[in-house]
Amino acid sequence: MRMENVQDAVLVRQYIEGKEYALEVLINRHKQKIYSFIFSKVMDKDITEDVFQDTFIKVIRTLKKGKYNEEGKFLPWVMRIAHNLVIDHFRKNKRMPKFQSRNDFDIFDVISNGADSTETEMILSQVHADVKRLVEELPEDQKQVLKMRIYKEMSFKEIAEQTEVSINTALGRMRYALINLRKIIEQHNIILTDN
Structure with missing residues (x-):
């Protein structure tokens, strides 16, 4: 059989x-x-x-x-x-x-x-590509922390150890990365929606 x-x-x-x-x-x-x-x-x-x-x-x-x-x-x-x-x-x-x-x-x-997720998938894929491109405009130390946190899902403790800085410094870099990312998004007039 x-x-x-x-x-x-x-x-x-x-x-x-x-x-x-x-x-x-x-x-x-x-x-x-x-x-x-x-x-x-x-x-x-x-x-x-x-x-x-x-x-x-x-x-x-x-x-x-x-x-x-x-x-x-x-x-x-x-x-x-x-x-x-x-x-x-x-x-x-x-x-x-x-x-x-x-x-x-x-x-x-x-x-x-x-059936209906192909269009959504394409839109989300484009949004992800846009965000990744914008992340590249961040200062190197902020970009590094943001990538480790978001894409590699590392804890701030792990980030601090790997980058050889204090946890507070890692947290600060992440905070500035997000602030700067918002500024870059506003400068480029990009609207990121979750619908």
């Missing part, structure tokens, strides 16, 4: 029974949908990769512990895990995206998500 024709539930059972290849088939089968869903929420390739990997680490742990009981609903279950990890990511970074405020998870929200 060809693996493409095997149902998810059968593959899950095979994986639980120790057949590692079954998980690989499941990942390959659903990778595109799960990856696209995560990317549509975080809009960053590196973060998407991290969340995708974390999703399957959680899937593997749950399956290995024998705690999987979503018989026949593998994809919605994995999507729910990915959805929760995306929320965790934004909570950790104190930036919550606009999720629908319902407690139940609907797979149709995910599937219909891709």
Whole structure:
């Protein structure tokens, strides 16, 4: 029997029974949908990769512990895990995206998500490119701190250690970077919206 024709539930059972290849088939089968869903929420390739990997680490742990009981609903279950990890990511970074405020998870929200997000994706991509270009106009020390904080998600303690300055100096540089960035945005008459 060809693996493409095997149902998810059968593959899950095979994986639980120790057949590692079954998980690989499941990942390959659903990778595109799960990856696209995560990317549509975080809009960053590196973060998407991290969340995708974390999703399957959680899937593997749950399956290995024998705690999987979503018989026949593998994809919605994995999507729910990915959805929760995306929320965790934004909570950790104190930036919550606009999720629908319902407690139940609907797979149709995910599937219909891709159609109208191409335009949004292009607009956001352009805004990100504009912001990155503006960041390049900052003084070097401010630009360095801003990139470490925003793009590398480093703490001010880590930034201070890596740049060999005090935490207060790192905080000050970040503050001036944001002030100067606002001035540059006003000079260029750029309107950054989140709609």
